[in-house]
Amino acid sequence: MDIKDRPFEPLISLSDRLRRREASPVEVASAMLERIGALDGSYHAYATVLADRAIEKARAAESEIMRGHWRGPLHGVPIAVKDLCFTTFAPTAAGTTMRRGFTPDFNATVVDRLEMAGAIILGKLKMTEGAYTSHHPADQSPLNPWGVEYWVGSSSTGSSVATCAGMCYGSLGSDTGGSIRFPSATCGLTGIKPSWGRVSRHGVFALADSLDHIGPITRAAGDAGAILGVVAGTDPEDPTSLPDRVPDYLAELGNNIRGLTIGIDRRYATEGIDPEVVSALEETERTLAALGAQIREVKFPPYERLVSLWIPMCSVETAIAHRDSYPARAKEYGRDLAQLIDQGRALSGMEIGEIIHERLKFCGGLASLFRSVDLLLVPTMPMPIPTLAQMAAYGEDPSVLHGILRFTAPFDFSGSPTITMPNGIDKRGMPLSFQLAGPRVSEDVLVRAGHAYQSVTDWHMRRPRAFS
Numbered sequence: 001m002d003i004k005d006r007p008f009e010p011l012i013s014l015s016d017r018l019r020r021r022e023a024s025p026v027e028v029a030s031a032m033l034e035r036i037g038a039l040d041g042s043y044h045a046y047a048t049v050l051a052d053r054a055i056e057k058a059r060a061a062e063s064e065i066m067r068g069h070w071r072g073p074l075h076g077v078p079i080a081v082k083d084l085c086f087t088t089f090a091p092t093a094a095g096t097t098m099r100r101g102f103t104p105d106f107n108a109t110v111v112d113r114l115e116m117a118g119a120i121i122l123g124k125l126k127m128t129e130g131a132y133t134s135h136h137p138a139d140q141s142p143l144n145p146w147g148v149e150y151w152v153g154s155s156s157t158g159s160s161v162a163t164c165a166g167m168c169y170g171s172l173g174s175d176t177g178g179s180i181r182f183p184s185a186t187c188g189l190t191g192i193k194p195s196w197g198r199v200s201r202h203g204v205f206a207l208a209d210s211l212d213h214i215g216p217i218t219r220a221a222g223d224a225g226a227i228l229g230v231v232a233g234t235d236p237e238d239p240t241s242l243p244d245r246v247p248d249y250l251a252e253l254g255n256n257i258r259g260l261t262i263g264i265d266r267r268y269a270t271e272g273i274d275p276e277v278v279s280a281l282e283e284t285e286r287t288l289a290a291l292g293a294q295i296r297e298v299k300f301p302p303y304e305r306l307v308s309l310w311i312p313m314c315s316v317e318t319a320i321a322h323r324d325s326y327p328a329r330a331k332e333y334g335r336d337l338a339q340l341i342d343q344g345r346a347l348s349g350m351e352i353g354e355i356i357h358e359r360l361k362f363c364g365g366l367a368s369l370f371r372s373v374d375l376l377l378v379p380t381m382p383m384p385i386p387t388l389a390q391m392a393a394y395g396e397d398p399s400v401l402h403g404i405l406r407f408t409a410p411f412d413f414s415g416s417p418t419i420t421m422p423n424g425i426d427k428r429g430m431p432l433s434f435q436l437a438g439p440r441v442s443e444d445v446l447v448r449a450g451h452a453y454q455s456v457t458d459w460h461m462r463r464p465r466a467f468s
Contacts, residue, residue, distance in 0.1 A: 007035055007166030008463065011077055011223035012250065014169060018065060018076040025065065025076030029058035029120050032078045036122065036167045044140045045162035047083045048090045049123040054078065057120050064118070073226040073250060075118030080168040082159050083124040084131055085111050085214075086203035094205040095127040095155070097138050098325065098332040108203030109238065110172060110214055110231045117230040122168055125158030130318065131174055131207040134336045144186060144385075145464040146430055151391045153182030155207075159217045160187040166467065170218040170227050174204065176211045177310055178380075178408030181420040181435065184217055185380040188422045188431035190450065190460055191217045192224045195440050196415025197242040199228070200235035208317030209240075211412045220460050221419060221450030225249030228443060244441045252448040258292030260449065262436070263373035265300040272403075274383040280424035280432040281379055284453070288377070291452050296373055301365030303410050307402050309355045310409040312343065316352055319344030363414045370416075370439035375449060378407045380433040384426040411437050419446040422459040431462065 006014075017023040033051050040046050061076040081087075084094040086104040093099045107115075114121060129136040133154045142161040144150045152161060156173030160183030163171050173180045175193040184191030192215045199214040206212055216227035229249045235241040264285065270278045289295050319326070319341045326333065326341050333341070369376075382403050386394065394400040411418050416437050424432035438446050454460050462468075 007032070008219065008467070010220050011169040011218060012073060012226055015073045015075070015077055015226065019070050021065060025058040025061040025120065026055065028076065029054050029078050029122070032122060032168065039165055039167060042143070043145060043161050043165050044142045045125055045158040045165065045167060046080070047093060047124045047126045047158065050090055050121060053089060054120050054122050061118050061120065071116075071118040072230070074114065074230055076120060077169050078120045078122050079114065079170045079227070080122045080125050080159070080162055081111060081114070081172040082127050082156055082174055084127060084174060084205040085172060087111055087124065090124050092124070092205065095129040095131065095136060095139065096332070097136055098329055104203070106203060109200040109235045110204070113231050119230070125162055125171060127158055128155035129334045129337045130322070131155040131176060131179065131205070132318070132337045132340055134334060136334045145466060146187065149387050150385050150430060151186055151388055153179065153186045155179040156183045156217060160184060160189055163187070163189055163217050163219060164464065170216055170223050172214060172227070172231070173217045174207075175213045175215060175412065176207045176314060177405055177412055180213070180215050180217060181380050181408050181418065184420045185431070185433035186385045188460070188462055189217055189219055190221050190224050191215065191420045192228055192443060192446065193411065193418045194228060194232060194443055195242065195417045197240050198232050198417065198441060198443065200238040200241045202235055202237035206317070206321040208314045209321070210317060211314060213412065221421065221447050221454055222250065222253050224419070224450070225252070225447035232443070242441065247444045249444055249447045252444050253451045255448050256292060257288070257449050257452045260293045260375065260445070261296055261373045262288055262293045262375045262377050263296050263298035263369065264377045265298050268300040268303070269378050272382065273379060276384055276426045277379050277382065277432060281377070281434055284423045284434050285377060287453060287457060291456065298369055298373060298376070301362050301369065303362065303406070306358050306362045306413055307405050307409050309358055310405055310413070311340070311401070312347060312351065313355045313359070315340045315344030316347045317344070359413050362410065366410070366414050366416065367439070374438065374442070374445060376437040378435050378437065380407055380420050380435050382406055384428070384432060385430045407435060416440065417443050417446055419450045421450055421453065422462070423457070424459060425462065429465070431459070
């Protein structure tokens with residue numbers, strides 16, 4: 001089969017063929033760049049395409065592999081990174097207009113680690129302005145390959161669209177309130193939001209530092225594990241990075257989940273949730289049980305007040321991140337990001353203290369819950385994927401946003417790792433999804449459980465009609 005006919009090949013499968021010299025890094029990168037040229041004018045995933053550099057890096061990878069020097073599972077594999085990761089070889093605009101010409105003098109740690117692993121960075125991927133909820137009014141938003149009238153999530157829109165359309169074999173995204181998980185859900189992908197600090201944020205433009213997570217968006221759990229294994233680990237440049245040893249996530253793929261205890265709070269996971277989402281979650285529960293997992297009823301900590309405080313928490317930290325340019329350059333900001341920063345600048349110390357106390361209570365309750373189960377089973381969103389028109393209407397109603405954040409924001413507050421995967425197709429032909437969440441640094445268990453689920457289901461292999 002010609003490499004041009006394999007844009008959706010699993011990353012770890014391509015990696016194995018590259019290692020065995022059955023595929024050429026140069027041919028793979030060339031085919032991927034040709035596909036970007038053919039498709040990205042329709043889907044608008046890339047902020048910058050680095051064609052010449054990618055071919056140069058692919059030639060170097062091919063030479064090394066031919067000499068028997070294989071760097072690991074990303075060697076020679078074409079991927080792309082969200083445009084909030086600093087790169088010395090391309091501008092880093094972070095979805096803004098004012099930074100379109102900003103080229104840093106150092107790389108983000110995650111970029112250096114990808115390059116050291118031999119990955120071929122095809123380009124920088126579009127994102128919402130400053131990684132908040134909407135794209136800058138002057139920017140063309142990426143479009144969902146499953147249906148251009150549907151939401152792509154926020155803010156790792158380019159990361160999910162490029163991965164979904166087969167314009168890279170995997171990508172990096174970021175998650176502050178759900179921005180790895182929502183785009184993964186809306187595009188039928190697999191995403192890992194790691195533990196807070198598991199992946200260094202050095203050289204990554206912040207939205208809200210204490211909520212920000214960097215992680216992979218891919219088409220399968222094993223592929224996500226391959227990328228996470230390269231970018232995870234302590235970093236002296238990021239004092240908040242975790243010192244824990246990074247396991248070999250791919251070594252977990254052959255292990256089953258028999259005896260793993262998975263908790264579910266049926267009230268939290270199903271009450272007030274769309275029936276299609278609930279039905280898919282119940283089928284997922286049965287599949288996990290059939291694989292040998294023990295399903296246990298649990299009680300999720302009180303979360304409603306915490307979720308309502310996500311926007312205030314994000315707002316004050318975003319105001320800090322933008323203090324050098326806002327309000328000095330306020331006219332260059334889009335409405336949504338400007339309003340968020342204004343809210344953060346107006347927040348009082350007492351209000352911030354209230355958020356911190358609520359967060360600490362929730363984190364304590366969740367840690368206690370995880371002493372009784374290995375993982376939690378929850379939806380990703382309370383409803384099937386909304387249309388762009390529905391999202392525009394929701395923007396006027398804060399209660400709807402709180403509802404959408406119900407299953408994502410709590411795990412950003414706690415810093416708990418999650419894996420998001422597709423688990424069905426709704427009546428409109430759009431993907432449904434779920435999450436497994438775990439305690440601190442349990443990404444190895446999440447990858448194992450995700451791979452086990454995907455070994456007996458094929459939802460992650462479904463493609464948009466244009467590519468099926």
